[in-house]
Amino acid sequence: MNLLNVSRVRRSLLSAVVVPVAALALTAGIGAVAEAAPAAAGPTKIDLQGAVNVRDLGGYGTYDGAKVKSGKVIRADALGKLTDADVHKLAGLKLQTVVDLRTTAEVQGLGADKLPAGVPLVARPIDDTGMFVKMSQAIQSRDPQQQQALLGDGKAEQIMGDVYRSFFSADSLSKFGQTVRDLANTGNATLYHCTAGKDRTGWLSYVTLRAVGVPESVARQDYLLSNQYRAAADAATRAQLKQAGLMQNPDLLIPLQEVRDDYLDIAVDQVNSQFGDFGKFLTQGLGLDAGTMLKLRENLVG
Template sequence: MTATGAPPMATAEPTVESVAARIELQGAVNVRDIGGYRTYDGAKVKSGKAIRSDSLEKLTDSDVQKLGGLNLKAVVDLRTPAEVQFMGADKVPAGVQTVARPIDDTGLFQQMMAAIQSRDPQKQEQLLGNGKAEEIMGRVYTSFLSADSRAKFGQTIRDLAATDRATLYHCTSGKDRTGWLTYVVLRAVGVPESTARQDYLLSNQYRAAADAKLRDQVKQAGLMQNPDLLIPLQEVRDQYLDTAIDAMEQAYGDFGKFLTQGLGLDGGTLVQLRKNLVS
């Protein structure tokens, strides 16, 4: 059901993968225009409005040039200062506004780096093995409902509603903070929950090669004997998304109340978001 209670349409839909418009870049692997998805009432999310991404610090000159052709108004960086310091600042086209809007990852990035850099297989097993990595991810997704995170997610949605140009938003891997935000935006404009969930899960496909390469690199460098311990931190999973949804429903009752009470979005903003993102 949508926030307005509309029933789903009984029509066969194309697969999410065939709809998702991946933007091929050399320096980022999880970049997608979220346009193309159908809403409950048969409308379609517009392309060229909202772009989800992983971090942009490794973009090549040609990547930046390609982004320059997307009519971007702003790039919203959801990474923490520690992530930006370690990885580097975004590379964006000239004239595009950059917005630092850090959303706490509950120490995920630093915990992952500390585990890798310890070079201690026993310590790595203690930190990440036997479901510990999944517990770390559970805390990350629960934290999306904190007051600070809700304020920043809400502001980013207001940004999407307020401009007729494209907005790109991203975190480090483009899968958790970015994935939750995209899930919320798609549902807010009337895309079925199952479709929004499939979009969230697509990150596993687009990140698979880069994530496997990282695991191989840390093993070859002698940093980890068992780099597969990192897999739960690298993936998105239904159970992670469900953790955030359960916390949302426990706090607000339903998705509509989460939008208004949790994210502070008034009716006018939600109408403008739909008008801006859906044709």
């Protein structure tokens, strides 16, 4: 494999490894009523050549029989590899704003988003606890022992746990909260993304869906759907890394490439331990007032 292809493999890996009172009642302890509600049809997958984890969250059912509107919230992975055809397709979605949750290191390593002309880009970096840089260095070392020491024996899972706990830093809470406020005021679609579109993006999507009354089990299903969307690309990345001689055991990356119930549970446990329940998390953690919550529901559900 020539140096150009090795570089492409590295970039591919980096993209893969790398969270009124009536309105508040919709989100605080919906409980058995929410779980009993039938879910509407799932989200609409948006097929792009340069991004694999892109979907419109419209279509999910709420506990009271309504459903999330299409053309309002789009979640995605990094958009730096989009083709001209992809950009043209995004233009047809009438995006109002794109929010990039990646760190500066991720943007520098993977490239800036490619967007339709005139679509505003908001850089709102949420800390990844240094995972991107550490993984990059380990992979490029080509050292199996270093890679095993960093990722083996449950260490990769520990890294992911630290990522989800970091969602509750003051800075991260502020940025997640601001993005939810943006969604309350969106006219056309707002798209947000991180690198793989599964952790920071996954948590934000889970929170948003629950905030408008989608049952927890359905919001969790959306979170886990990233495994389905990313499976082929992630497997190809591992195969390419082995072929290129960058990793003898690329399966070490699987815990970093996947989303898991255990990871989401870490964040949910933080919600309960720090704030008591999900409703208080929205108000005290994310700083959303009752008016914003009502506006979010009215804007995203119909």
